[in-house]
Each structure stands twice: as C-alpha cells, then as structure tokens.
Amino acid sequence: MSALTVLQVGFGVATQDLGRPGFSDMGLGAAGAADRGSAALANRLVGNRPDAAVLEALLGSVTLRADAYVVAATAGAACPVEIERADGRVRGAASHEVLMLAPGDTLRIGTATTGLRSYVAVLGGFAVEPVLGSRSWDALARLGPPPLSSGDVLPIGDARASWPIVDAVPQPDERWPDDPVVLEATAGPRDDWFTPGWRDTLTGQDFTVGSDSDRVGVRTTAPQPLVRAVTVELPSEGVETGSLQVPPEGFPVLFLADHPVTGGYPVVAVLTPESVDRAAQLRPGDTIRFRLVG
Amino acid sequence: MTGVDFRPAGRAALLATFDSLPQVVAFRTGLAEARLRGLTEVVSGARTLLLRFDPATTDATRLRSALERVAPAADADAASAVDPLVIPVVYDGEDLDQVTALTGMDRDRLIAWHTGQLWTSAFCGFAPGFSYLTGTEPSLDLPRRSASRTAVPSGAVALAGEFSAVYPRVSPGGWQLIGRTDVPMWSLDHEPPARAPAGTRVRFVDAGAA
Numbered sequence: 001m002s003a004l005t006v007l008q009v010g011f012g013v014a015t016q017d018l019g020r021p022g023f024s025d026m027g028l029g030a031a032g033a034a035d036r037g038s039a040a041l042a043n044r045l046v047g048n049r050p051d052a053a054v055l056e057a058l059l060g061s062v063t064l065r066a067d068a069y070v071v072a073a074t075a076g077a078a079c080p081v082e083i084e085r086a087d088g089r090v091r092g093a094a095s096h097e098v099l100m101l102a103p104g105d106t107l108r109i110g111t112a113t114t115g116l117r118s119y120v121a122v123l124g125g126f127a128v129e130p131v132l133g134s135r136s137w138d139a140l141a142r143l144g145p146p147p148l149s150s151g152d153v154l155p156i157g158d159a160r161a162s163w164p165i166v167d168a169v170p171q172p173d174e175r176w177p178d179d180p181v182v183l184e185a186t187a188g189p190r191d192d193w194f195t196p197g198w199r200d201t202l203t204g205q206d207f208t209v210g211s212d213s214d215r216v217g218v219r220t221t222a223p224q225p226l227v228r229a230v231t232v233e234l235p236s237e238g239v240e241t242g243s244l245q246v247p248p249e250g251f252p253v254l255f256l257a258d259h260p261v262t263g264g265y266p267v268v269a270v271l272t273p274e275s276v277d278r279a280a281q282l283r284p285g286d287t288i289r290f291r292l293v294g
Numbered sequence: 295m296t297g298v299d300f301r302p303a304g305r306a307a308l309l310a311t312f313d314s315l316p317q318v319v320a321f322r323t324g325l326a327e328a329r330l331r332g333l334t335e336v337v338s339g340a341r342t343l344l345l346r347f348d349p350a351t352t353d354a355t356r357l358r359s360a361l362e363r364v365a366p367a368a369d370a371d372a373a374s375a376v377d378p379l380v381i382p383v384v385y386d387g388e389d390l391d392q393v394t395a396l397t398g399m400d401r402d403r404l405i406a407w408h409t410g411q412l413w414t415s416a417f418c419g420f421a422p423g424f425s426y427l428t429g430t431e432p433s434l435d436l437p438r439r440s441a442s443r444t445a446v447p448s449g450a451v452a453l454a455g456e457f458s459a460v461y462p463r464v465s466p467g468g469w470q471l472i473g474r475t476d477v478p479m480w481s482l483d484h485e486p487p488a489r490a491p492a493g494t495r496v497r498f499v500d501a502g503a504a
Contacts, residue, residue, distance in 0.1 A: 024337040026480075026488030027418030027425070027462075131482065141422045189301035189309035236419055236426070238337030238344025240304045262339055262419030270304030 002068035004122065006152040007106065010061030014137035014147040015126050015154075016119075016257075017053040023132065024238065024261045031138035034215055034257045034280035035117050036273070038076030042121035045073035045098055045164060052125030052159035053135035055148070060109045060118045062148070066101040070156065071123035071164060073098050077115025077281060078171040082108040097168035114174050115281040123164070127157030139215045140258040180206055180289040181282060183254075183275040185244060187292055190266035193230040194246070198268060201226050202244075202290050207251070211284040215258040217245075218279050220288060225250025226268060236262040242271035242279070244290075254279045300358050303344060308354060310343045310361065315416055315428055318343060319493075320366035328364045332357060338417035338492045340426070340456075378412060378495035379477075381460065383451050384502055387471035389439065393453065397434050405500050407431060408472065413458060413496040418488060423462035423480025425490040442468030449474045451498070458498075462488075475501070 016039060019032025033039035033056055043052050055062065060079030074081060074095045081093040086104030093099050095118070101107060112118055128135055128145040137144040148154075175181070191198065201224050210219035226246050239245060239259060244252035247265050254271060255263075256279065269292065271279060282288070297317060303309045312318045322336060322343055332352030337344040347357050385405050387393075394400055399407065415425040433456040443466060446452070450461040452469035461467060462479035479489045490496055 021335060023422075023488075024335060025418060025492040026422060026486060027420065028422040028488075132487065143422060186302060186304055189303040189311075235340030235342075236417070237309065237339030237342040238417075240307050240344070240346075242304055260419060261337060262417060267303070270302075270307075272305060 001127070002066075002070065002124070002156040004064040004066055004070065004107075004154045004156070006062065006148050006150050006154065007065055008063040009148045009150055010058065012058045012139075012147055013062050014056060015053045015128055015135045015145050016056040016137065017135045018051050019136050019257065020132050020134035027261055028132075028141055028143065029138065029259060029261050030241075030257070031134070031136040031141070031144065032257050033119065033136075035076055035119070035277040037277040038117070039119045041169065042073055042075040042119040043125075045075065045096070045166065045169065046071050046121045046123040047160060047162040047164045048121055048123060048125055049159045049161045052121065052157070053128065055120040055126065057109060057118045057120060058116060060112045062109050062120065064107045064120075064154070066103060066105050066107065068103055068156075070101040071098060072101055072107060072120065073164075074109060074118050074120050075169075076117050076119040077112035078174070079112040079118045080110035082110070084108065094168070094171075096171045098164045098166070115172065116283050117280055122156055123160055124156040125159035127155045127159075138258050140260060178287065180287040181278055182289050182291055183279055184272045184291050184293045185242075185269035185275065186272070186294070187269050188267075190234070191268050193228060193234070193266040194268055195227045195229045198226050199292060202252075202268065203292055207288040207290070209282045209284050209286045209288065213282070213284060215256050217256055217259060218254040218282055220251050220254070222251060226252070228266070230266075234264055234266050236264045239263045239267055240270050242273070242276040243267040244269045244271070256280055300361060302354060306349050307344055307346045308357060308361070310345060312341050312343075315340060317366065318416070319414075320368065321364065324364045324367040327367060328360075330357065330360050330364075340416060376495060378497040379490055381451075381475050381477045381496060381498050382501035383408070383473040383475050383498050385473040385500060387451065387473045389470040390472050393436065393470050393472055396436060404472065407434075408458065409498045409500050413498070415490040415492050415494040415496065416457075417492045421462055421465055421480075423488040423490075424459060425479065425488070425492075425494065425496075427458045427490070427496055428456055429458065436470050438468040439470060442466055446471065447474070449476060449478075451475055
C-alpha cells in the first residue's frame with residue numbers, strides 16, 4: 001500500500017473526515033473536519049469521495065514524504081506549499097492546486113498567512129485505522145486516530161471517485177486583519193432567556209476571538225455582555241454545531257466540531273453551516289460581526 | 295399534547311421542550327414508533343429532545359407538524375422484564391461524610407437509598423459513556439461541591455442534583471463522590487461502547503455487603 005511518512009509536524013495536526021454522527025445517546029459527538037467546506041474542496045480537487053479522510057493542520061505546518069506517485073492538494077487557510085524532489089531540487093507549488101508527487105518527493109506545507117486551518121487531501125484518502133467508523137480525531141472525547149507525530153506512516157486508501165478534473169481553484173480572498181468576519185446566525189432555541197435587547201447587543205458591536213479557542217469552540221469577548229432574563233439554571237440539553245452558547249459572563253462561545261453533546265448554558269442563536277466553516281478559520285484576536293438571518 | 299414546545303435550533307434541528315423528564319421519555323418512545331421522514335438523530339436532555347433532521351429531505355415546518363401528531367407512549371422497557379444493568383459499588387467515596395451531613399442520612403440509609411431504587415439513563419454528556427441517571431425515589435437534590443476536583447478517578451460513583459453517575463474515565467468533576475465500581479462505563483471493545491446509553495435501566499448493589 002502506498003504511504004506518506006510524516007517528517008515534521010506542528011501541534012494539533014490530525015486526520016478528519018465527515019465524523020461519526022449517531023453516538024449522542026452515549027455522550028459522544030460527531031466531530032469531523034472543523035471547516036467542512038474546505039475539507040470537501042480538498043477532496044474534490046484530488047478526485048476523492050466526500051468521506052475520504054484528510055489532514056486538518058492548524059496554521060498549516062506539516063512535511064510529508066511520498067513513497068509512491070501521489071496526487072495531493074490543500075484547501076482552507078492558504079498556506080505556502082513547496083515540493084522538494086529526491087535530488088534536492090525544489091519546485092514551487094501553491095495551495096488550492098492539484099500537486100503531483102513522485103516517489104521520494106517531500107511536500108512541505110508552511111504556515112498560513114490568514115485563516116487557521118488548512119486541509120491536505122491525497123487521492124485515495126488517508127487510510128489510518130478508523131475508530132467507531134470514522135478517522136476523525138475528537139479533541140474533546142480524546143477519541144479517534146491521534147494527532148500526528150513525526151515518523152508516522154500514513155497509508156493511502158481507495159476512497160477515490162475519479163481523477164482530478166480541475167488543476168486549481170481560486171484561493172479564498174485574503175482579508176485585512178482588522179476587517180470583521182461576518183457570521184450569520186438564526187435566533188434560538190433559547191433567545192427568550194435573554195433580555196429583549198439581546199439582538200442589538202449581539203449584532204450592534206464587534207466581538208473579539210479569544211486565545212483559548214479550539215476545536216470545541218471559539219471564545220469571544222466584547223464591550224457589552226448579553227444579559228439573561230431567565231436566571232434559573234438550565235437543565236442540560238442537546239446542542240448543535242454552530243451554537244452560540246452563553247456562559248454566565250455573557251459572551252458567546254461558538255461551538256465547533258468537537259463541541260459537547262449536551263450543554264448547561266442557554267444557546268441564544270445558531271450559526272448557519274457556511275458561518276460555522278468561517279468560524280473555524282478565525283484566529284485569536286480576529287474581529288467578528290454577527291448578523292441574524294431568518 | 296400539552297406542555298411540549300418546538301423551538302428552532304439552527305437550520306437542521308428543532309429543540310422540543312417539556313415540563314418533566316417522564317414527558318421527555320414518553321415523547322421519545324412515541325417518536326420511535328412514528329418513524330418520521332427526514333429525522334436523523336434525537337438527543338435526549340433533562341427536559342428536552344434535540345431533533346436533528348436532513349434539510350434535503352424535510353424542513354422545520356413539515357417536521358413540526360408531523361411532531362405535533364406524535365402520541366407520547368409508555369416506555370416499553372419499563373413494562374417488559376428487561377434486566378437492568380447491575381453495578382456493584384464499594385461505598386467508600388471521599389464525599390460520603392459530606393453527603394451524610396447534608397442529607398441527615400447515615401451511611402447505611404444512604405446505601406439503602408442508592409441501591410433500593412431503579413435508575414434510568416436519562417441522557418449522556420460531559421464525556422463518552424457518562425450517563426445521567428435518574429431514580430424512582432425522591433431525589434436528594436445535592437449541590438455540587440463548592441470546588442470541583444481536577445481529577446475524579448475512573449469508576450467513581452457520584453451524586454449531584456437529581457442525578458447519579460459513574461465517571462467513565464479520569465476527568466475533572468464537581469459531583470459528590472460516594473463510592474466506586476469496576477464496571478467500565480465506556481469501552482471500545484464493547485458493543486455498544488457505552489454501557490448505559492440513554493434509556494438504559496440501572497441498579498446499584500452494595501459490593502461490600504457480599
């Protein structure tokens with residue numbers, strides 16, 4: 001079986017796929033790629049089925065050596081990409097384009113300049129051993145194929161749907177660091193647990209992404225907190241990916257792929273799936289502007 | 295039915311809210327019989343059901359009207375003679391003294407209260423295999439510890455609010471610890487991996503009494 005060897009890897013690089021839905025009754029969430037659209041794009045670039053496992057790399061930063069002819073591509077946060085041949089010659093390459101690796105080639109994925117998570121797909125998918133039907137690492141449950149270490153050998157599977165049919169796609173627009181990222185959300189299910197001014201508080205100011213954000217959730221702060229109208233304790237209830245859960249401090253935590261199955265604080269609104277993907281690319285210090293949609 | 299309310303929870307889920315846990319269980323049992331088109335996953339909570347649906351198959355309006363026709367049903371498990379999961383407990387938890395002080399029960403009465411009722415896994419959360427168990431006897435309604443522990447041992451048997459639970463792995467936690475068990479609540483070698491998924495009946499027995 002063809003494989004890639006991990007030569008160097010940054011913190012928190014792990015395989016992800018569509019996750020393992022269906023275990024909520026056992027206290028286990030679905031997990032899966034945090035930015036699903038970008039993971040799907042990486043798979044589509046190389047010609048994979050949508051369920052193929054990709055690498056999710058925080059700020060990029062992973063180096064892989066191919067032992068066979070390998071078709072690869074990256075999507076998500078645009079990162080510098082370089083291919084070094086076995087004889088030491090370096091070939092320039094780029095994110096969001098189809099890359100052809102020969103045996104002995106080294107693929108270097110550098111640190112993204114904007115965005116947080118880059119996705120690396122290879123034709124056939126990464127065929128590490130699945131856990132409960134999925135190759136997703138769940139950082140909250142600490143379950144699934146663990147984050148990569150250097151020296152790991154990643155076998156390539158047969159999750160191939162076709163040959164690549166495009167050479168490249170446009171990279172996401174680079175935005176100015178100070179430009180707010182607009183996230184769209186629908187109200188509820190517990191919007192009536194907040195004072196009627198919650199809409200203005202949520203949409204009328206900028207929120208800043210906290211440094212303690214991870215695959216579980218993006219933490220935020222703002223000048224004005226959301227204020228509870230109902231102050232009794234909320235009995236634990238199921239929560240969706242994209243939920244804006246509001247802890248006692250009044251600043252929403254945006255739940256990403258590894259969010260807990262149930263939560264004990266009210267959810268004021270839920271992000272649209274497209275905005276969940278955008279939220280997964282937020283860096284600490286980034287600015288958010290929320291918009292409520294129907 | 296009265297008391298049920300359906301709230302939007304994003305573009306692909308509704309949150310059904312109820313007045314009591316028995317209503318949640320009865321509605322969920324009725325829901326299983328109704329087999330609604332497009333409903334992909336049901337997540338039980340203490341007073342709610344989160345109903346996930348496939349937006350390509352149905353929409354919130356159609357699902358809501360189908361849900362309004364669901365008749366709550368008696369729990370089949372309770373009526374039939376399904377054997378409960380038996381969990382032997384050594385009652386030597388670090389918070390046992392505090393629990394007896396808070397409740398006014400002595401150790402023997404507390405053990406009799408814990409072992410003398412049938413518990414049901416209302417829902418799971420917090421960690422894989424962490425089942426929130428509700429009993430048939432009136433709850434002790436114990437507060438959580440004022441300071442939570444950074445590492446509660448795996449197998450710790452605990453109480454908080456209206457619930458009892460067994461910690462499936464070492465984790466931080468603020469529940470009152472009354473004992474410990476060797477029964478693994480989560481194991482990937484087990485099918486299903488959780489020993490007490492939502493709906494499972496549980497009975498605690500005093501391992502020290504054997």
